Amino acid sequence: MLTILFDGIAYGMVLFVLACGLSITLGLMNFVNLAHGVFAMVGGYVTAILMNRLGVPFLLTLPFAFLVPAALGLVMERTLYQRLYARNHLDQVLFTIGLVFMAIAAVDYVMGSQPQLIQLPSWLRGRVDVFGVQVGLYRSFIIAVCSVLVVALQLILTRTRFGSQLRAAVDDPRVARGLGINTALVFAVTFAFGSGLAGLGGALGAEILGLDPTFPLKFLIYFMIVVTVGGTSSLTGPFFASLLLGIADVAGKYYVPSLGAFVIYTVMIVVLVFRPQGLFVKAR
Amino acid sequence: MPGTPTEIATRHLAETSRWKPLEFAFWLVAFGAIWLLPSHHLILNEIIITALFAMSLDLILGYAGIASLGHAAFFGFGAYFAGIFAIRVIGDPLTGLILATLASGALGFITSFLVLRGVDLARLMVTLGVALVLGEIANKMTWLTGGADGLQGVMMGPVLGLFEFDLYGRTAYVYSLVVTFLLFLLARRIVVSPFGLSLRTIRDNPLRARAIGIPVNRRLIAVYTLAAAYAGAAGALLAQTTQFVSLDVIALHRSADVLLMLVIGGTGYLYGGFAGAIVFKVLQDVISNWTPQYWTFWIGLILVILVLIGRERMNHRVAVLWARLRGKPEPRPRTIVGGH
Numbered sequence: 001m002l003t004i005l006f007d008g009i010a011y012g013m014v015l016f017v018l019a020c021g022l023s024i025t026l027g028l029m030n031f032v033n034l035a036h037g038v039f040a041m042v043g044g045y046v047t048a049i050l051m052n053r054l055g056v057p058f059l060l061t062l063p064f065a066f067l068v069p070a071a072l073g074l075v076m077e078r079t080l081y082q083r084l085y086a087r088n089h090l091d092q093v094l095f096t097i098g099l100v101f102m103a104i105a106a107v108d109y110v111m112g113s114q115p116q117l118i119q120l121p122s123w124l125r126g127r128v129d130v131f132g133v134q135v136g137l138y139r140s141f142i143i144a145v146c147s148v149l150v151v152a153l154q155l156i157l158t159r160t161r162f163g164s165q166l167r168a169a170v171d172d173p174r175v176a177r178g179l180g181i182n183t184a185l186v187f188a189v190t191f192a193f194g195s196g197l198a199g200l201g202g203a204l205g206a207e208i209l210g211l212d213p214t215f216p217l218k219f220l221i222y223f224m225i226v227v228t229v230g231g232t233s234s235l236t237g238p239f240f241a242s243l244l245l246g247i248a249d250v251a252g253k254y255y256v257p258s259l260g261a262f263v264i265y266t267v268m269i270v271v272l273v274f275r276p277q278g279l280f281v282k283a284r
Numbered sequence: 285m286p287g288t289p290t291e292i293a294t295r296h297l298a299e300t301s302r303w304k305p306l307e308f309a310f311w312l313v314a315f316g317a318i319w320l321l322p323s324h325h326l327i328l329n330e331i332i333i334t335a336l337f338a339m340s341l342d343l344i345l346g347y348a349g350i351a352s353l354g355h356a357a358f359f360g361f362g363a364y365f366a367g368i369f370a371i372r373v374i375g376d377p378l379t380g381l382i383l384a385t386l387a388s389g390a391l392g393f394i395t396s397f398l399v400l401r402g403v404d405l406a407r408l409m410v411t412l413g414v415a416l417v418l419g420e421i422a423n424k425m426t427w428l429t430g431g432a433d434g435l436q437g438v439m440m441g442p443v444l445g446l447f448e449f450d451l452y453g454r455t456a457y458v459y460s461l462v463v464t465f466l467l468f469l470l471a472r473r474i475v476v477s478p479f480g481l482s483l484r485t486i487r488d489n490p491l492r493a494r495a496i497g498i499p500v501n502r503r504l505i506a507v508y509t510l511a512a513a514y515a516g517a518a519g520a521l522l523a524q525t526t527q528f529v530s531l532d533v534i535a536l537h538r539s540a541d542v543l544l545m546l547v548i549g550g551t552g553y554l555y556g557g558f559a560g561a562i563v564f565k566v567l568q569d570v571i572s573n574w575t576p577q578y579w580t581f582w583i584g585l586i587l588v589i590l591v592l593i594g595r596e597r598m599n600h601r602v603a604v605l606w607a608r609l610r611g612k613p614e615p616r617p618r619t620i621v622g623g624h
Contacts, residue, residue, distance in 0.1 A: 032405060083592065089405060090351045094547055095591040097540055101584025109578055217536070221416065228409045262420045269413040273401050 003135070004254050005247060010139035012246020013146035014208060016239050018201035018219070019226040020153065021194020023238040025187075026227055027170050031081070032089050034096040036198055036223055037216030038103040039069040043199020044211040045107065048116040058121050065203035066196040073195025077188050100216045108213040115212040142204055149197070153235055166190060225268045301476035310555070311465065318458055325453035329460050331565045333521045336464045338545045338557030339471065340514030345543075346551030347475055348507045349487030350399065353408045353539055354415030355515055357395075360534025362388040362516025363523040364422060367435045370524065375441040381463065381520045388516020389509050396508040400501055412536070419534040434530035438523065449525065456525035463521060467514060472554060474510070483507055484552075544587055 022036040043065040050056040050064060084092050120138055157163040168176040169183045177183050202211070209219065222245065230241030245264060252263045287295070317328055337359050344350040366384040374380070398410050422429045429435055442448045447455045474480050485493040486500050494500050523529045532538065541564070549560025567586075571579040 026405075032408075080588075080592075087591075089408065090345075091591050093351070093353070093408065094543065094587055098584040098587030098591065101580045102588070103584075105578040105581030105584065109581070221412070224409055224412075228406065258424060262417060262424070265413050265417045265420060269398060269410055269417065272406050272410050272413070273398050 004251055006135055006143075007139060008247030008250035009243060010136075010142045010246070011208060011250055012243035013143055013150075014201055014205035015222060015226055015246055016201075016242035017146050017149060018198050018205065019223040019242060020235060020238055021191075021197045022223050023227045023230065023235070024166075024170075024190055024194050031085055032092045032096065033081070034093060034220055034224075035099040035103070035216065036195075037218075037220050038100060039073055039195040040198040040202030040205075040219070041103065041107065041211070041213075041215040042069045042072060042202070043196075044202035044206040044215065045111065045116065046199065047203035047206060048118055048211060051118060052116075058118070062200060062203055066200045069199030069202075070192045070196030074188060074192035076195075077191040081191070082184070082188075100220070103216060104213045111213070113213055115210055116206065118206045118211070120207060138207060142208075145204065149200075150235075150239060157235060162186070162189075221265075225264065229268060229271050297476070297481075307555075310558070314461060314465075318454070318461070322452070322454065325457040327565065327569075329453050329457040329525055330522075331561050332457065332460045332464050333518050333525070334542070334545065334565065335558040335561035336460075336467065336521070337515055337518035338542050338549070338561050339468065339554055340511045340518060340557075341542050341546050342551055342554060342557050343471060343475075343511040343514065344508055345546065346553070346556065347480060347483045347487060348504055350504065350508065351408055352399075352411040353536075353543070354411035354413070355511075355542055356534050356536075356538040357411070357415035357418045358388045358392055358512040358515035359519040359522075359538065359542075360415075360422065361391055361418060362519030363529045363533045364429055364435065364519075365516070366520035367438045367523040367529040368428060370438050370440055371435070375439050376445075377440055377443050377459065377524050380524060381517060384520035384523075385513050385517040388519070389513030391516075392512020393505065393509040395512075396505045399508060400504060412539075415534060415536070415539055419531065419536075422534055423531055429529075432531060434528060435523075436528065438527040438529070440524050440527060449527075453525070460521045460525060463517065467517060468554065471514070475554065479503070479506075544583065547587070547590060 018040050019036070021039075022033060025031050025033050025036075046068045047058070047061040047065045050061040051058060080095075084095055123137070125137065157167065165176070165181045165186050168179070168181060169186050173183050202215070209215075225245055226238050226242045229245070230238035248267065249261075249264055252261075256263070314332070317324070321328065337355075340358075341352065341355050344352060344355075362384045365387050366380045369380045369383060395414050398414065399407055401410070423431055425431070426433075440449055443455060443459050447459070449455045475483075482493070482498045482503055485496075485498060486503060490500055519533060522533065545560030545564045546556055547560070548563050549556035549558065567583070568579065571582050575582075
């Protein structure tokens with residue numbers, strides 16, 4: 001019981017790290033980026049390649065799993081994405097789905113369609129018994145890393161100058177621009193950072209979620225659930241939404257495997273019907 | 285041309301609803317293919333069914349402005365309904381088709397209330413969610429749908445008790461073509477009617493539409509139901525003519541593909557679905573012959589380029605070119621039309 005809760009929390013934490021970049025781009029520029037999972041996949045593959053082909057230790061690959069997708073995100077944002085900010089949602093959806101298709105086929109071409117395995121270092125493998133509860137070491141590691149990330153993100157957002165600029169741009173881009181905030185720069189940096197986080201999430205989650213070329217499509221729906229259920233105006237909304245989703249998914253698969261993913265989809269529809277702006281959004 | 289505003293409006297409406305020569309040509313070719321392309325009936329059947337499916341999406345996207353990421357929900361529902369009906373009740377195609385269409389329409393009616401609640405993104409997610417839930421149900425109810433193995437053992441009787449389905453797909457193509465043509469006639473009548481015009485008003489500006497007294501929600505529910513019924517009919521045709529249903533009919537990529545076809549063909553004039561389906565199927569055929577495993581890459585690239593150039597602008601350019609060829613005044617881009 002507690003083990004399931006624990007696994008669910010670890011799963012939810014990974015989902016949050018994966019999806020929080022998306023919630024910021026969606027909230028800030030009202031841009032529907034269905035290709036967000038591509039950056040997560042890139043991060044996962046960076047780790048897999050570095051470890052399996054070059055023999056780099058797992059922990060050392062993580063910075064690269066952040067930096068490579070972040071750089072890619074920055075380039076894509078400047079060259080492609082920024083042209084689409086003014087378009088309607090349908091155009092954005094079509095464009096980013098096109099990117100997803102291309103990424104899936106390209107990764108399939110370069111790396112093959114088989115799932116990538118990541119060999120964890122020995123000190124992260126296995127389980128220990130804590131007060132009678134079976135706790136996976138790797139999952140504890142994930143929870144620790146993600147908790148640090150969550151706290152750091154929250155601090156950046158609330159305590160730094162950049163954070164207040166970002167929040168100002170989220171609340172009202174026009175006024176923010178009028179006050180001399182370079183919203184384009186703020187957005188480019190945020191987009192890159194969000195992509196990097198997605199990459200980190202992809203690397204951390206490769207062991208739990210699995211990693212193959214269809215990753216962006218398979219987990220797209222999870223990201224979108226986190227973002228739509230959590231709302232896009234803060235980080236706490238998506239955070240609780242991911243924890244909820246993670247626990248519900250793990251518990252659902254354990255207790256009622258016959259229902260499959262049915263539960264979370266239904267929950268999403270119900271939430272969207274009654275709270276179209278998300279579960280944790282204060283009415284404006 | 286002089287006249288009172290009512291007369292001008294009536295004349296304008298009559299003019300836009302009149303059949304154009306190109307339309308006659310299109311249907312002549314489609315029916316002519318029954319005799320002219322006897323060896324391609326199987327692929328033609330697939331194309332015409334896909335075109336009907338794309339046309340059903342055009343009804344809500346092109347005319348009412350509802351973007352859907354889960355339109356395959358109704359296509360799949362219609363396909364499963366027709367398949368299961370043929371196995372469990374009776375193998376008569378027409379009865380199955382009509383019932384599947386009505387059932388999909390009913391499903392569309394029920395889910396339309398969910399879709400109406402949100403706007404934009406929430407709407408996309410709700411349509412997607414409905415399709416995912418239905419797909420999950422089809423996957424899990426193995427005793428009824430066959431689950432991941434697909435629905436096997438569909439045996440269809442002859443159409444109207446006269447025409448047996450043959451191996452070469454001739455009956456299948458004629459059957460699908462006639463059904464599609466009849467449904468097209470109905471759809472064409474509907475979109476030029478006052479009802480269809482009110483839909484376009486809602487698409488262009490829901491606020492103003494409400495202000496001039498159009499019951500926005502009721503119109504949207506009606507057209508969503510209609511589109512669901514059409515998609516269900518397309519699904520039923522596929523199930524009956526291929527005599528097999530798999531989870532593929534309801535998958536996410538089918539919703540995405542149909543959206544792509546409609547975007548290639550252009551929205552809001554009913555033929556977009558037909559043009560898109562033909563281009564898409566031919567492209568799929570050519571590219572997958574050339575590089576079987578990676579054809580989604582090129583489809584993705586087409587999509588990206590299409591959006592970067594701008595869908596509206598490209599449709600407009602084609603319209604301008606077409607008008608120039610025929611020596612007529614250039615049409616205005618659609619975005620400016622609102623002023624009149």
